[in-house]
Amino acid sequence: MQKFLINPNSHSEIDLPAFSQHALEFHKSLPNYKPSPLHSAKNLAKTLGCNNLYIKDESRRLGLPAFKILGASYATIRVLQHNFGVKYSGIENFKKDLAEIDNIRLITATDGNHGRAVAHIANLLGLKATIYVPKHTKQARIDAIKSEGAELVIVDGNYDQAVDIAASQDGIIIQDTGYPGYENIPRYIVEGYSTMFWEIEEQLSNQNLPYPDLIIAPIGVGSFISAVVQFYKSSIQKIHPIILGVEPEQAGCAFEAIRENKIIALEGPYESVMAGLSCGKISTIAFPILKNGVDGFILVRDVEALQAMKVLSKEKIISGESGSASFAALNILFSQEGKKNREHFQINESSNILIFSTEGATDPEMYEAVMKANILEDLL
Structure with missing residues (x-):
């Protein structure tokens, strides 16, 4: 099965309004607000073969275990x-x-x-x-x-x-x-998600870390990755990173929409352990943004998402099945099967990469089973 799709229609900069900080100021007014952590995962970066790996950790957000x-x-x-x-x-x-x-x-x-x-x-x-x-x-x-x-x-x-x-x-x-x-x-x-990116801007600046030149984000119906594109590819940005989107292999609704150049409904069944990404049709507002702003797409198998959960846990990052999808895609990109795509996007040992862990253990029983399992395929 084809796992990678390079989008021939994407642009480094797109004509969308830049986000204000209105959503950020609103979120700051809520009980329990604080920025979610941005981890600089140096060990993982070294293992993969890139310069920096930043992981935005949404396992706790405003009292809930996900960014939504x-x-x-x-x-x-x-x-x-x-x-x-x-x-x-x-x-x-x-x-x-x-x-x-x-x-x-x-x-x-x-x-x-x-x-x-x-x-x-x-x-x-x-x-x-x-x-x-x-x-x-x-x-x-x-x-x-x-x-x-x-x-x-x-x-x-x-x-x-x-x-x-x-x-x-x-x-x-x-x-x-x-x-x-x-x-x-x-x-x-979509605008509400911009809070996360304003936090990242400040966190990178405070730690004097290089700006990302590659971002990997989950898709689902496309709202979150639309926010990623609108923030990082707006005209006010001095640097426009490569943006890659991630979907389960059995629920690649954006993958197929870009390939067919139109919104399509998957026939299904498209259930995946990555429940938050198991969608059969891309959002109408997301499609034109993804078409013009997402540079490539990666399909992830369920077992690869579970493997990513285990690796992230060793870095003390609690990431659920959907939350680990971006890291699973990054592992595929840095594997032998991802070599041509790395070369196409000029991803190498000098790359600074940003990914999102969008949820914590939203199914605690499954999370515990993944952590204990020796053969992850037995859980599927």
């Missing part, structure tokens, strides 16, 4: 401001103003992390939430969503079918994928 709260919280506040004319002057004041409005319900579909994030911000604001999950969602992720006080509905279908059902419900849809007629809120979610 950045987008969900910012988008929720923006849409509530727009819908009800309520000004934001801190989370407690905002909650008091919303209490005077009846029957606000947030709705979304999820494989786990985004849904829990929406449930969490709803709970923080004293609002109701209904979260739709596909039938193969792990019990640990179901329990985590319920722990936030949300109503949970299990859909007899996959993630994309859950999105369709959620979209038909009465309430405020906070979905991280765009589709025809629904694109403004996903754009708020």
Whole structure:
């Protein structure tokens, strides 16, 4: 199976508005805010054969074990401001103003992390939430969503079918994928992720570390990597890194969309241990950004993601199945099968590389099993 795809349409700089620090200032107003760690993994860099490897560790973010709260919280506040004319002057004041409005319900579909994030911000604001999950969602992720006080509905279908059902419900849809007629809120979610990159800018500067010339990011429906492209390939940036996207081999919806030059729906089944990346169709707002701004795509096998989890744990980084995908892709890139692609993108011993570990142990039972397993294929 083809594992690499070089995008012939990508550009080093694209015509998208640069992010302001509005989302960052909002997140700083929330309880428990602090920048997530940026690890300089010198041992791993030496083993792989690059100059620097930076790992943005999202295992703890605003009280949750994944980065998704950045987008969900910012988008929720923006849409509530727009819908009800309520000004934001801190989370407690905002909650008091919303209490005077009846029957606000947030709705979304999820494989786990985004849904829990929406449930969490709803709970923080004293609002109701209904979260739709596909039938193969792990019990640990179901329990985590319920722990936030949300109503949970299990859909007899996959993630994309859950999105369709959620979209038909009465309430405020906070979905991280765009589709025809629904694109403004996903754009708020993309902007919410910019907080992470402003933190990285400061962390690199404070540690006097070289700027990355290669970034590897997970795709899923494409919202997060869209934010990566919009931040790092905007015209205000002095350096425009190479950007590579990562997907599970059985859920390469962006890979296929770029190859076919149009959004397509995978036939499936496309379940993967990387549940947060198991999507059958790319977001409508993400496709043109990926088409013009992502330089290449790498497909990762489930066992490679589990192997990456074990390696990262030795560096004291807790990374879940989806969270480890970027590091798994980096390992493939620096293997013999990645040699031609390394040469194409001029990735070598002088390269400074940034990757994202986007979640912690969101399925603790699976994480423990991976850490103990001698033969990882037995877990699949």
